[in-house]
Amino acid sequence: MKRSLWLRRMAAVTALALATAACGGDGDTTGDEPEPTDTTEETTDEPADEETEPTDEPEGEEPADEEQAVEGDGTLNLGYILPESGPLAFLGPPQIQAVQMAVDEINAAGGVLGNDVTLESGDEAGDTTIASESAQRLIGAGVNAVVGAAASGMSLSFVDALTGAGVVQCSASNTSPTFTGGDYGGLYFRTAPTDALQGPVLAETIVADGNTNPAILARADDYGQGLLDATVEELEAQGATVAASITYDPEAANFEAEVNQVAQSGADSVALIAFDEGAQILASMIEAGLGPQNIMVYGADGVASDTLWEDVDPNDPSVLDGMKGTRPAADADEGFIQRFTDETGLSDTTYAAQAFDCAMIIALAAEAAGSDEGSAIAAEMVGVTTGDTACTSFEECRDALEAGDTIAYDTASGVVLTETETGNGEPESGMYDVWELDGEGALSVIDTVESNF
Numbered sequence: 001m002k003r004s005l006w007l008r009r010m011a012a013v014t015a016l017a018l019a020t021a022a023c024g025g026d027g028d029t030t031g032d033e034p035e036p037t038d039t040t041e042e043t044t045d046e047p048a049d050e051e052t053e054p055t056d057e058p059e060g061e062e063p064a065d066e067e068q069a070v071e072g073d074g075t076l077n078l079g080y081i082l083p084e085s086g087p088l089a090f091l092g093p094p095q096i097q098a099v100q101m102a103v104d105e106i107n108a109a110g111g112v113l114g115n116d117v118t119l120e121s122g123d124e125a126g127d128t129t130i131a132s133e134s135a136q137r138l139i140g141a142g143v144n145a146v147v148g149a150a151a152s153g154m155s156l157s158f159v160d161a162l163t164g165a166g167v168v169q170c171s172a173s174n175t176s177p178t179f180t181g182g183d184y185g186g187l188y189f190r191t192a193p194t195d196a197l198q199g200p201v202l203a204e205t206i207v208a209d210g211n212t213n214p215a216i217l218a219r220a221d222d223y224g225q226g227l228l229d230a231t232v233e234e235l236e237a238q239g240a241t242v243a244a245s246i247t248y249d250p251e252a253a254n255f256e257a258e259v260n261q262v263a264q265s266g267a268d269s270v271a272l273i274a275f276d277e278g279a280q281i282l283a284s285m286i287e288a289g290l291g292p293q294n295i296m297v298y299g300a301d302g303v304a305s306d307t308l309w310e311d312v313d314p315n316d317p318s319v320l321d322g323m324k325g326t327r328p329a330a331d332a333d334e335g336f337i338q339r340f341t342d343e344t345g346l347s348d349t350t351y352a353a354q355a356f357d358c359a360m361i362i363a364l365a366a367e368a369a370g371s372d373e374g375s376a377i378a379a380e381m382v383g384v385t386t387g388d389t390a391c392t393s394f395e396e397c398r399d400a401l402e403a404g405d406t407i408a409y410d411t412a413s414g415v416v417l418t419e420t421e422t423g424n425g426e427p428e429s430g431m432y433d434v435w436e437l438d439g440e441g442a443l444s445v446i447d448t449v450e451s452n453f
Contacts, residue, residue: 072373076112079120079138081148086126087276095355097344102359109395124149128157152176163187166374172354186423191354193430197451199230215244215267243267269296278303279311299325309441317441329431353413
């Protein structure tokens, strides 16, 4: 059942006001978080100031350290930088297989511009150095567009390198609000909606359960801060209060100090914005009497896994029974999900539809532009989702383009791209799953909510 977040907001506010009169308001707020230091490093190899330095380079050749530009050659060369290893490795297989499935469909229909699409791989590994090295390698390989990274912090480590080289970037799961206003030359796109839209859904989920004084634990990086801020804004708009708002270093050896702060805050619930370190934090919370058996515990997409319990307590599948959270929903029809699981053998479809859409939109934009050059592709990315003729497959959409029509590709994830003020492309609304873990450790979707600006 799909419900509009905004249509329900007035009812939620009224209910909260009544609850506040009796026992206080439910809330999720954020404190000041330090700016991340390892996720926003500039990794491009830009030359230093050389205005007065002589050069021994032969005339007509560029200096060796000058930023490399990728030009079109008539063949769409696609790459991905996704977590093949590292803390978000569980998000890798669905996205990687979805990109491969899209490439297979495209090539089965004759390819782009009459040539088969090629696909190069790259690992983000949860490490900015490795992610940046993958980006430089793909630039050197001549890719025209890249799908990825999964994590916002990883993308921030190489987005300038890609876009500076004229390479289109499309992420299926970057949710940081930072990208909305970033200046990337109109070459950055994402099919996942910003956390400015997810935060209100997480806030309402907490409020709906009757909590009045939650604490928030969030990782100190762009993802954690962005979702924290968005959640807080909505909770404060509903008159909620927060017992504690705490950020933590995800590389810390342990998180006992932060958990103790929560324990001392008198919180009636805890929202945890984490990646794989979330399992260690949850184990500490349970030891401190702050587990789902004691108070309501919430998470987000970074911990939305039906194997999470194994890392918390491998001997007890019920250890997280009742934990809830939110994540972007595919909003794909059952036909796509069934096709994906049949073709890949994967049961986890997290961000699969969004990754499939990145690859398909890039390919259709290249067809619309009649070129595989990055800036030409970028100029058509929004347009192929907003045209006049609806189409669902690559072949159908390409044929419509060849007939002179403008197309509205019916994306697998249900998103339509819009252009931001800085020329980037992203959804202006999002569908979000509200999930819950049961006594067997299995994750089930209990609601799907629409959130809009």
